Amino acid sequence: MDHFHLVDRALHCEGVSLEAIAAAAGTPTYVYSSATMDRHAAVMQQAVAGAGSGEPLVAYAVKANPNAHVLARLGKAGLGADVVSIGEYRRARAAGIAPERIVFSGVGKTAEEMAEALAGGLLQFNVESMEEARTLSAVAAEQGRAAPMGFRINPDVSAGTHAKITTGTADNKFGIAAGDALTFTREAASLPGLAVHGVTVHIGSQLVSLEPLEQAFRRLGELIAALREDGCDIRIADLGGGLGVPHGPGQPEPPSPEAYGHMVRRVTADWNTRLLFEPGRLIVGNAGVLLTRVVRVKPGVRAPWLIVDAGMNDLMRPALYDAYHRIEAVRPSGVSQVVNVVGPVCETGDTFTMDREMDRVEAGDLIVFRTAGAYGATLSSGYNSRPLAAEVLVDGDRWALIRRRVDPDALAGVETAEWQ
Numbered sequence: 001m002d003h004f005h006l007v008d009r010a011l012h013c014e015g016v017s018l019e020a021i022a023a024a025a026g027t028p029t030y031v032y033s034s035a036t037m038d039r040h041a042a043v044m045q046q047a048v049a050g051a052g053s054g055e056p057l058v059a060y061a062v063k064a065n066p067n068a069h070v071l072a073r074l075g076k077a078g079l080g081a082d083v084v085s086i087g088e089y090r091r092a093r094a095a096g097i098a099p100e101r102i103v104f105s106g107v108g109k110t111a112e113e114m115a116e117a118l119a120g121g122l123l124q125f126n127v128e129s130m131e132e133a134r135t136l137s138a139v140a141a142e143q144g145r146a147a148p149m150g151f152r153i154n155p156d157v158s159a160g161t162h163a164k165i166t167t168g169t170a171d172n173k174f175g176i177a178a179g180d181a182l183t184f185t186r187e188a189a190s191l192p193g194l195a196v197h198g199v200t201v202h203i204g205s206q207l208v209s210l211e212p213l214e215q216a217f218r219r220l221g222e223l224i225a226a227l228r229e230d231g232c233d234i235r236i237a238d239l240g241g242g243l244g245v246p247h248g249p250g251q252p253e254p255p256s257p258e259a260y261g262h263m264v265r266r267v268t269a270d271w272n273t274r275l276l277f278e279p280g281r282l283i284v285g286n287a288g289v290l291l292t293r294v295v296r297v298k299p300g301v302r303a304p305w306l307i308v309d310a311g312m313n314d315l316m317r318p319a320l321y322d323a324y325h326r327i328e329a330v331r332p333s334g335v336s337q338v339v340n341v342v343g344p345v346c347e348t349g350d351t352f353t354m355d356r357e358m359d360r361v362e363a364g365d366l367i368v369f370r371t372a373g374a375y376g377a378t379l380s381s382g383y384n385s386r387p388l389a390a391e392v393l394v395d396g397d398r399w400a401l402i403r404r405r406v407d408p409d410a411l412a413g414v415e416t417a418e419w420q
């Protein structure tokens with residue numbers, strides 16, 4: 001459920017008209033609903049409440065939407081953070097998220113990143129190779145600290161989602177093979193500065209079935225038992241993120257967070273570990289739209305081209321992994337039309353959809369791409385010397401600009417090159 005709805009025949013976010021936002025902030029602009037984020041945070045926390053031993057921790061995957069104001073809101077809603085770079089770590093801390101609620105994932109953490117996060121404090125490094133464990137050991141030994149860590153296990157399970165968002169099969173770069181877990185854990189435990197108390201999996205994103213997740217969790221459960229038998233004190237099992245979100249009629253309906261929670265409880269009943277979760281999309285996906293204006297309508301062979309002022313540089317998901325976004329007119333005409341929706345960028349990939357039935361709109365009208373709160377603004381670029389879209393946060397009947405439109409010249413950062 002989200003808080004985008006029609007009021008007096010025009011689309012609103014909570015109590016604020018999207019027409020008013022477009023008039024004041026311009027387009028294209030990302031618009032986020034605080035109430036929707038709060039709701040999703042609460043639903044996820046309730047879905048896993050009481051699972052595992054000790055307090056479960058829902059660590060929001062910051063990469064989905066790292067806007068500082070979004071992070072602060074989610075931190076207040078009780079979420080921790082899953083970060084994949086020191087930039088995300090700093091943002092999470094600046095947003096007030098406590099170190100003991102932060103986990104650090106990613107295959108390419110540098111020694112400098114590890115050192116800063118270790119000194120600043122965190123719950124756990126999710127380590128993705130033996131080579132990374134050795135670097136972490138050196139960093140920790142130098143600081144005279146013990147680095148809390150868990151290996152990310154690649155369970156070799158296909159997530160049944162798009163190949164570009166599949167992360168848990170043997171030929172993906174992520175994690176260590178389950179078959180290596182015992183030897184690597186033994187080796188890590190023998191190194192100075194490493195406290196191996198966790199294990200983690202994350203098999204992909206926008207999953208619309210619980211089966212691959214359950215399969216991955218079962219493998220993790222077997223591994224926890226084997227590691228314990230080997231003398232390793234596993235206390236934390238981080239089950240990753242990946243649960244899909246509904247995209248509207250005609251699209252696959254993902255399992256509910258409640259169903260996910262029931263499955264988790266069933267599978268982890270005898271694990272005797274604290275459970276962590278890393279949802280990203282589930283929390284913010286349907287809490288955001290990309291608001292854009294139709295520049296012109298150009299006749300086409302199959303259908304007219306609806307050319308909008310948002311491009312693939314603003315919302316890359318359709319070009320990157322054929323993502324579906326529901327498209328709605330801000331002021332629905334009630335007359336339907338089949339169109340191709342494209343941006344102004346000089347790439348054929350700058351196509352949001354072909355042959356889409358939607359409300360008839362004309363040049364100057366506003367439309368929205370729904371489910372744009374996750375992997376939207378954060379994936380944007382200045383390609384074609386286009387500015388980065390603005391971001392707006394709505395709270396009830398108030399709204400605030402939370403990222404100014406960024407001029408392409410500001411992205412360059414250097415006005416006069418200083419030759420060395």
Ligand SMILES: *Cc1c(COP(=O)(O)O)cnc(C)c1O
Nearest residue numbers: 061105205241242278279280281
């Ligand atoms: C991207 C990512 C997530 C979040 O995935 P969602 O599909 O947004 O829930 C969680 N954990 C890790 C390690 C990730 O890379």
